[in-house]
Amino acid sequence: MIPIRDDNPQVAIPYVTYTIIGLNILAWTLVQGFGDEAALRASVCNYGLIPGDLFGSGLDQKACAPEGSLIGLFSSMFMHGGWAHIIGNLWFLWIFGDNVEDAMGSLRFSFFYILSGLFAAAAQIMSDPDSMIPMIGASGAIGGVMGAYIVLYPRVKVHLLVFIMVFRVPAFAMLAYWIGVQVLGGISSIGVTGGGTAFWAHVGGFAAGAILVLVFKDEELLLNHPYHGWKQQSDPADIWSDPSNRQ
Amino acid sequence: MRAMYMSDTASVIEIIGDHDEDDGEAAEAEFHDEGIEGQFVLVDGETVLGISGYREVDGCDGTYYLSWTYLDQEMRGNGLGKRMLNDVISRLKDIDARKLFVKVSDYQEDGENIYAAALGLYKSVGFIQEVVSEDFYDEGESQTILGLELKPQSQDIELADEKPVIRFNGLFEIAETEGAYTFEWIVEKSAGLFGKRSFSTEDLEIGINSIREQGGRKIFLTFPSNLVLIHRPLQAAGFKYVGQLKDYYEEGLHELHFSHDLEHFEAMN
């Protein structure tokens, strides 16, 4: 089940979405050597986020380079564990990021994205502050984008490819899908010392996005957007059915 | 009925001018500017008794407007008008035309609508009223546009939404009107890397203010029905929906009409 596209026109050019996608690809090629095993291991250690390192509660058993810990809060958002991981994440960002950026403006969207990633990390850290397993992946921040998207455009139809058939489902139905995907296989399923799904990072990112969007959205920009909110008619021309909008 | 020749121009203008002098002048200018292709005259021997015809709408698929349709005063009321119009309609069907529109005013002279006969004629051959623009030609004089399907048009074609960048690049007073203006606009297929937001309320307001400064009375805009991004800005800028010409551009693609009244500040002192 893969979302192919959404019936949601892009109003302005989403420069920040494109930039974030570009940075992730750059990190994957230059830092992570296209997933080359040694490069991948080193990158996860050096640029991943290790809760135990961050608070020193892991004592001396630092798994990786000790100085990388604080930077990891940010750099981990641009690291991935494999081809499927990076492609999956960037594909979601490609489809859903543009409309969220549309609703905020590019600059605000860049802060929104980073903040969602930080909240996602915070949620994961709180769930296990002593963990020495490095966390990587854009999924937390992208979870924030998903959360914002569903709050902004719950009724927009998303085209889902299921085997060879395409179904159009409203965006809010994607919520269940997104959480399902996260539970089944998440960002840090490839870690250095084993790993698993950073479930709380995803849930935290998603929740943070859904709440942050209320502050970050720009009502005036949304005015130009035909398909937002629950009450919106799916046909933008329907606003003219109101008698006061007719001659 | 035969094709109109240049040599018919004088008698044709006389027939039209007989009914309304302004129309005579407007028709003369149109024959001069756009030629006489698609225009036909009803003749009795050498004498021109009536005129009708069509003009194709550029950029549309098989869409035509009915041209000046007038009958010599003496000849009216005998079914000749209807014969002329039916002749034009069958010529259009022969060239595979899809839809025919006609515009008619409700201009009153001495308390009488001088186009009542024309309206009756159009309706008698099956034209259906599609858009009525109030105060179009002048305060109190509306324009009605009627449409006639020359081929059956499907009701349930759903065209894909388009979101091109629309740029306003001028404004002008609409011909034959007093103070009715419209914007010229062009479509840019792609936004370009630094293309700005298409179709903003601010852009519309710049146009509205400029027309207000020129003493305009009302603004009329028309757009294809598949542009999803125009509606909210139009509404925010104070435009009202007037109606639509069905299947105007092509089957399933209508022409939406919007208008905006400009406040008057005259007679303040």
Ligand SMILES: CC(C)(COP(=O)(O)OP(=O)(O)OC[C@H]1O[C@@H](n2cnc3c(N)ncnc32)[C@H](O)[C@@H]1OP(=O)(O)O)[C@@H](O)C(=O)NCCC(=O)NCCS
């Ligand atoms: C319009 C005009 C061409 C009609 O020609 P005509 O030969 O008089 O009309 P016809 O006898 O063929 O009548 C055709 C239909 O129009 C109707 N009609 C004619 N005169 C009418 C009138 N004064 N009021 C209402 N309906 C009228 C008839 O009832 C008839 O309908 P029916 O067949 O369902 O009964 C002719 O009256 C004319 O030249 N008028 C002035 C020009 C004009 O206004 N042109 C249009 C400019 S936009």
